Amino acid sequence: MSAELNQGDPPALIALDWGTSSLRAYAMGADGAVLATRRSEHGVMHLPTGPNVHSPADAFELALQLLCGDWLAAHPQATLIACGMVGSAQGWREAPYRPLPSREADLADAVTLIERPGGQALHVVPGLLQAGELPNVMRGEETQIMGVLQSWSDEGRAPSRLLVGLPGTHTKWAWVEDGAVTRFETFMTGEVYAALSQHTILGRTMVLGGEHDEPAFARGLRVARSPLGVLGVLSTVFSVRTLGLTHQLTGGAQSDYLSGLLIGHEVAALAPALQDGTEVVLCGEPVLCMRYASALEAQGLPTPEIRSGVTPLGLWRIAQAAELV
Amino acid sequence: MSAELNQGDPPALIALDWGTSSLRAYAMGADGAVLATRRSEHGVMHLPTGPNVHSPADAFELALQLLCGDWLAAHPQATLIACGMVGSAQGWREAPYRPLPSREADLADAVTLIERPGGQALHVVPGLLQAGELPNVMRGEETQIMGVLQSWSDEGRAPSRLLVGLPGTHTKWAWVEDGAVTRFETFMTGEVYAALSQHTILGRTMVLGGEHDEPAFARGLRVARSPLGVLGVLSTVFSVRTLGLTHQLTGGAQSDYLSGLLIGHEVAALAPALQDGTEVVLCGEPVLCMRYASALEAQGLPTPEIRSGVTPLGLWRIAQAAELV
Numbered sequence: 319m320s321a322e323l324n325q326g327d328p329p330a331l332i333a334l335d336w337g338t339s340s341l342r343a344y345a346m347g348a349d350g351a352v353l354a355t356r357r358s359e360h361g362v363m364h365l366p367t368g369p370n371v372h373s374p375a376d377a378f379e380l381a382l383q384l385l386c387g388d389w390l391a392a393h394p395q396a397t398l399i400a401c402g403m404v405g406s407a408q409g410w411r412e413a414p415y416r417p418l419p420s421r422e423a424d425l426a427d428a429v430t431l432i433e434r435p436g437g438q439a440l441h442v443v444p445g446l447l448q449a450g451e452l453p454n455v456m457r458g459e460e461t462q463i464m465g466v467l468q469s470w471s472d473e474g475r476a477p478s479r480l481l482v483g484l485p486g487t488h489t490k491w492a493w494v495e496d497g498a499v500t501r502f503e504t505f506m507t508g509e510v511y512a513a514l515s516q517h518t519i520l521g522r523t524m525v526l527g528g529e530h531d532e533p534a535f536a537r538g539l540r541v542a543r544s545p546l547g548v549l550g551v552l553s554t555v556f557s558v559r560t561l562g563l564t565h566q567l568t569g570g571a572q573s574d575y576l577s578g579l580l581i582g583h584e585v586a587a588l589a590p591a592l593q594d595g596t597e598v599v600l601c602g603e604p605v606l607c608m609r610y611a612s613a614l615e616a617q618g619l620p621t622p623e624i625r626s627g628v629t630p631l632g633l634w635r636i637a638q639a640a641e642l643v
Numbered sequence: 644m645s646a647e648l649n650q651g652d653p654p655a656l657i658a659l660d661w662g663t664s665s666l667r668a669y670a671m672g673a674d675g676a677v678l679a680t681r682r683s684e685h686g687v688m689h690l691p692t693g694p695n696v697h698s699p700a701d702a703f704e705l706a707l708q709l710l711c712g713d714w715l716a717a718h719p720q721a722t723l724i725a726c727g728m729v730g731s732a733q734g735w736r737e738a739p740y741r742p743l744p745s746r747e748a749d750l751a752d753a754v755t756l757i758e759r760p761g762g763q764a765l766h767v768v769p770g771l772l773q774a775g776e777l778p779n780v781m782r783g784e785e786t787q788i789m790g791v792l793q794s795w796s797d798e799g800r801a802p803s804r805l806l807v808g809l810p811g812t813h814t815k816w817a818w819v820e821d822g823a824v825t826r827f828e829t830f831m832t833g834e835v836y837a838a839l840s841q842h843t844i845l846g847r848t849m850v851l852g853g854e855h856d857e858p859a860f861a862r863g864l865r866v867a868r869s870p871l872g873v874l875g876v877l878s879t880v881f882s883v884r885t886l887g888l889t890h891q892l893t894g895g896a897q898s899d900y901l902s903g904l905l906i907g908h909e910v911a912a913l914a915p916a917l918q919d920g921t922e923v924v925l926c927g928e929p930v931l932c933m934r935y936a937s938a939l940e941a942q943g944l945p946t947p948e949i950r951s952g953v954t955p956l957g958l959w960r961i962a963q964a965a966e967l968v
Contacts, residue, residue, distance in 0.1 A: 504878060
C-alpha cells in the first residue's frame, strides 16, 4: 500500500486508528477502498512536542499534521474520523462509552466532534461499556468488530450470531447478534505474559530470541485444559520453573510453554460458552491469532477464521452509518 | 529476644534460616529453647564482599562470620545447621531435593555437610521435590512444616492428617500424613500480585500506602468464588481497572481488591480438596496469614490456626532426628 495519494483520486474519508503507542492514517476512496496508508509512533502516550505545543490539543493536532497534514490541506472535503485511545480520558477529547447492545448506527449516533480551527472537524468513535457487577470496557476494538462485519457483508455473508476474538495485550471476546455487540469479556493474558516473563522468577531461566517452539506451546495448552490445570493459572505457571529445574524444559522452550499455559487457561475458561456452535472469528496480529486458533482447535472447537487489518473497514462502516460518506 | 547469649548458657544448636534476601541465626539451648537470635540482610542473593572474598564460598563464610562468628568461636561444640536457599544450586552447596513422602528422619538422613576449615561443619537441610508431570519444589518450607509439627507435638497433639498453608511470594500448601509430607502445591500468588501491581496497567490507578481496606479485600474474595469468577483470574483482574473507571472502587481500595481476587482464586481452586475436614494450619507472616484465614472462612471452611516463627523449631526437630542434638 502506498503512502502517497494519486492525483485525480481524491479520498472521501481520512480514517485514523489512534491507539496508545501508534497512529495510523488511511485515505479511503468513495467506494471504501484504501488508497494510501501511513503510520507514526505518535500514539496517545507518545505525542510530539514543539515550540507551538502549549496544550494536549496542540500535541494531538501536531501529530495529525505531521502524519497527514498534506492530505487534509489538499482534500478539505474529506471526512476525518478516528477510533481508539484518542477518545479516552487521556485522549484528545473523551468520547463517552456507549452501552450494550450497540451496532454501527449506535456508534455513529454517539460520535464526538472535535472542531479543528482552519480544518475539517474530527469525528471520534466511542468505546463500549458493559455495565454490571464486573464492568467491562473496550475502545478501538468496537471498530475492529464493525470491520469484521463489514468484510463479511462485502462477501455477502451475514451470520446471525458470531463470536469475535481480538487477541492482544488485553484480549477481548465479543458476542455479536444480528450486527450488534451484545456482550464482551476481557482477558489480560498478553500483559500478564509480559509481566511474568519480565518481572518474576520465571523470566530468570528463560532464553529468549529463539524460533517459536510449537511443541512447548502445545504442551502448555495441554496442561491448561487437562486435570493438571485444575488449580488454575496461579499454580500452573510455577511449572515453567520446575520443569526447567528438573531438565524437562529447556530455557529456550520456557517462554512458548508459558504462552501456551496462559492462552490455554483463557480458552479453557471460555470453552463452555463456545459449545453451542457459535461461529468464531479471530481478528488481530496474524501470528498471535494463529496461537489462539491452535488453542481453540486443541480444545476440540472448530478452526476459526482469521482477519486482520480491518480497522479502516470498520471506520468506513461507522462513517457510512453516520452518513458522513 | 536478645541478640546476645548469656554466659553460662551455652547453645547446643546454632540454627540458620538462610533465604534469598536475609539470614537469621538462632542460638538454641539443650532443651530446644531459643536463647538468642540475630538477623542480617546477607541472603543468598545479597552476600557481602571483602578483600578476602575470592569465591562464593568465601562470601557465605563471611556472611556467617559477620552475623555470628562470636557464637561459633565461643561455642565450638554447638552443632551448626541451616535450611533455605543456602542449599540451592545458587547457594553455598547444593543439598539435593528429597522425594516424597518425607518426614524429619528422611530430611535428617539427606543433610548435606559443608566442611568449614577451623570451625564446625555446616549441616544443610535438603528441599523437597514432588515428581510428576508438573513437578513441584520447596526449599525452606519443609523445615517450617517440621516446625509446625514440633510445636504441635510440644503441645501433646499429633493430628494424623494436616494441611499446612505457607503464604508468601510463592505460597505452598502441603499435605502431611502421620508426620510425613505426602503432597504439596505451589501458587505464585504473592509474586503475581507484585508483578500486576508494579508492572501492568492495573498499577497506574492504584493509590498505595493507605490502611488495609477490608471491605475491598472481601469484595475481591467474593468475586473470585462467585459465578462472576468463572472465567478465571486472567479475566477478573481487569475489573480492578474497570471498577475504577466506573467510580465503583477508589484508587486506595484497588490494591486490597486485587489481593482479595488473587487469594480468593487460589483458595477457591483448593476448596474441593479441603471439603474432607482436613485440619488446616497457616504458617508465615501473621498479617498475610490473616488474609488467607479470611479467604478460607469466606469459602465456608473452618477457621485455621496460625503459627509463625517456627523455623528454629523445625531445624531443632531435624537436628534431633539426625542425632546432632
